[in-house]
Amino acid sequence: MKYDSLARDIIRHVGGKENVIDVVHxxxxxxxRLKDEGKADTERLKAMDGVVTVIQSGGQYQVVIGNQVAEVYDAVLEAGGFGNAVSQEEKPEQKGGLMSRLIDIVSGLFTPVLGVLAATGMIKGLTGMLAALGILSTASGTYQLLYIIGDSMFYFLPMYLGFTAAKKFKLNExxxxxxxxxxVYPSLTAIMAGEPLFKVMEGTILQSPVHLKFLGLPVLLMRxxxxxxxxxxxxxxxxxxQNRIKKILPDVVKGFLTPCITLLIIVPATFLVIGPVATWMSQIVGAVTMAIYGLSPMAAGFLLGGTWQLLVMFGLHWGMAPVGLNNLVTYGYDAVTVLKSATPIVTACxxxxxxxxxxxxxxxxxxWPACISSLFGVSEPSIYGVTLPLKRPFIITLLCSALGGVIMGAFQTKAFMAGGMGIFSIPSYINPETGIDGSLYGYLLAIVISGGLGFILTWFFGLSPEKKEDSASSSASDIVINSPLRGRVIPLDQVEDEAFSCGVMGMGAAVIPSEGRVHAPVDGVVTALFPTLHAIGITSDEGVEILIHIGxxxxxxxxxxxxxHAAQGDRVRKGQLLVEFDMEKIKQAGYSLTTPVIISNTPAYQAVTVLAQTGDGAGTENGAKxxxxxxLLCISTC
Structure with a gap:
């Protein structure tokens, strides 16, 4: 890690890891929190590169790092072997309904793996392109190895998510x-390929094969x-x-019995409960889609196209696999599962x-890499890295994919062979007997109309309108940051906390509030909202990173x-209420209300100037209203 050396030095000079009770950031x-602060070498720490200063306050030994604190914190945890110590930043405030929270959780779990996910998506898409163009044979070793590189992360995705979800929910990773x-254990696939022991619910649409039993209970396997x-x-x-088990077990056996008991209960329960539910729901999806297609291909297209990405997220899309395969074998074409085929192109647009x-x-x-991989039929980087976190683009994708399904249903588009994804699935729609016909036209029309509409809707409605520059109020090279609070302005160097007053955290000013309400000083995105709600980070549409530290x-x-009144990841407009705070409660607790407003990425700009206000006839230095x-601040970009 980048900060390994710094982390080791910090641990050594706070008295060693045996002197640390816990550490947060x-x-x-x-x-x-140290057992004995006298063992810490404060002067040595202050002199270290990477450490701004050291503050001893309120029973805490505070090592001020600056903007890189999260990365240094991770390095300290690893170097000290402190495990999953909880930082003040790890649990962003969750707002909104159940579905909104679920979306936030899912997209958050993908954040650590997005780079690799996008990379493997591109490799998988490019490999498919080379095969579709006849440059590589699917039987060649080169193709097979490239496909393994591109597909392995997607195939074993539950393992990666198991790790990131464990960090999120405080389970042993x-x-x-x-x-x-x-x-995703490989032997399960082999078991599913064998003859079933028996079938449950035979003769119904929920008929399911049972390939193994656990303690006499039937286990329905799925992919x-x-x-x-x-x-x-x-x-x-x-x-x-795990948390319940830890409260029961004695310390001497917690280390190995806790994961042992957890796995012995959770893994079988997952197969016994999630397996049947997902299997039956996927079968219902397949049966309902076939039934609706018999009544109206356009309605089936709307249903399948509009829900496909949701089905993939829940693992229910496998219910369509036997439908498509059976159609190809029986009729020589598939007109049902193709109804979702516009989805990757819509996603790319x-x-x-x-x-x-x-x-x-x-x-x-x-x-950019997510867009390319979506064109090649690999949409996961786009879903989990872009559309789902932003929410509105995800909804637009679902709606426009539904439109694509309707168009393909209207043309009764058919695929005459399996294989090829995204734009490289085009040959699948060419009739081997009659050549180009309505199937190909239907597919092309669907991706052009639904993809184009997806682009237009996202352009105008997918993101909040970008901030328009006001040339009358500032020059083209200046960005004005409004005050987030009502109160009195004081210079930053008058703030009692030297981590702010020395300017190392960034230049800015401080406000002594007269009311307990923090408003967005710019149009932008809430990039940090700590669970204690005492600090808010906003990135403006121009890229200015603003930190508001309440008290x-x-x-x-x-x-x-x-x-x-806002959550991390929300887009906000200038003047929008972000946080309310009880001024009396803070003062009664003995804390100062002085609120620094600083530009975290100050080095990226030519100058950060405090705009003096003279509402009461006094200068900013004397506490102007x-x-x-x-x-409050003027950012000079050139």
């Missing part, structure tokens, strides 16, 4: 990974490869079970619009007296 600093590994929701559910309950529209450099970096040491209130409509 907030927005700027590592907060140690390797227990989470083991749960995911059990779901969990590439699925998302099953492993998340399993890990969530595993984490809750939606992501392209996001890439061109957004000013978020990180999002742009995800969008001094208010992290210790643990959120008491604070109320959030300011409102949320007033400019």
């Amino acid at each position: 907030c927005v700027t600093r590592l907060r140690f 390797f227990v989470g990974m083991t749960i995911g590994a059990c779901l 969990y490869s590439s699925s998302v929701i099953p492993v998340i559910i399993a890990v969530y309950f595993a984490a809750r079970l 939606v992501v392209l619009a996001v890439a061109l529209r957004t000013k978020d450099k990180k999002m742009k970096g995800i969008c 001094m040491d208010t992290v210790k209130l643990n959120g008491d007296g604070f109320k959030a 300011i409102s949320c409509e007033d400019g």
Whole structure:
């Protein structure tokens, strides 16, 4: 890791890991609780490169790091072997309904693996392209190895999500990974390919083969490869079970008995419960789609096209596999499962619009490879990296994919062979007997109309309107940051906390609030909202990173007296209410209300200037009054 050396030095100079009770971090600093602060070498720590200063306050030994605190914290955990110590940043405030929270959880679990997911998606798509163009034979070793590189992460996705979900839900990460590994264990595929022991619900649409039994109970197996929701559910309950087990077991056996008992209960329960539910639901999806297609191909197209990405997330899309295979074998073509075929192209168009529209450099970096892999039929990087986290593009994708299904249903589009994904599935729609006919025209028309509409809707409605520059109020090279609070302005160097007053965290100003309401100072995205709600990070549409730290040491209130009106990841407009806080409660607890407003990425700009306000006839230095409509800082970009 980048900060390994710094982390080791910090641990050594706080008295060694045996002197550390625990360590967390907030927005700027590592907060140690030490057994004996006298063992810490404060002066040596202050002199270290990478350490801004050291503050001893409120029973905490605070090592101020700055903007890299999260990365240094991770390095400290690893170097000290502190395990899953909980940082103040790890649990963003969750807002919204159940579905919104589920989407936030799913997209958050993909964040650590997005780069690799996009890379393997491109490799998988390019491999498919080379095969479709006849450059590589699918029987060649080169193709097979490239396909393994591109497909392995998607096939074993539950293992990766088992790890990230375990970190999210505070389960041992390797227990989470083991749960995911059990779901995609290769022998299960071989068992499913064999003759079943017997069938349950025979003669109904829920008829299912039973290939093995566990303690006499029938186990319905399904394909969990590439699925998302099953492993998340399993890990969530595993984490809750683990916490209960730890309270019961004596310390001497917790280390090995806790994961042992957790796995012995959760893995069989997952197969016994999730397996049947998912199997029957996928069979219902297949049966319902076939029935609706018999009544109206367009209605079936709307249903399948509009829900396909949701089915993939829950692992229910496998119910369509036997339908498509049976149609190809029986009729020589498949007109049902192809109704979802516009989805990857629609996804690519939606992501392209996001890439061109957004000013978020990180999002742009995800969008381009995700867009390319979607064109090749691999949409997971786009779903979990772009559309699902942004929510509105995901809804647009579902609606436009439904339209694509309707168009293909109207043309009764047929695929005459299996194979090929995304744009390379085009040859599948050419009739081997009559050549080009309505099937190909239907597919092409569907992807052009639904993809084009997806691009247009995303361009205009997928993201909040970008901030328009006001040339009358500032020059083209200046960005004005409004005050997030009503109150009095003081210079940053008058703030009592030297982590802010010395300017190392970034330049800015401070506001002594006259009311307990924090408003968005710019149009942008809430990039950090700590669970204690004492600090908010916003990135403006121009890329300015703004940190609003409500009061001094208010992290210790643990959120008491604070109320959030926005969530991490939300787009906000200038003036929108973000957080309310109880000024009296904070003062009674003995904490200062002085609120620094700083530009975290100050080095990226020519200058950060405090805009002096003279509402009461005094200069800024004497505590001028300011409102949320007033400019607080001016950022010079050139």
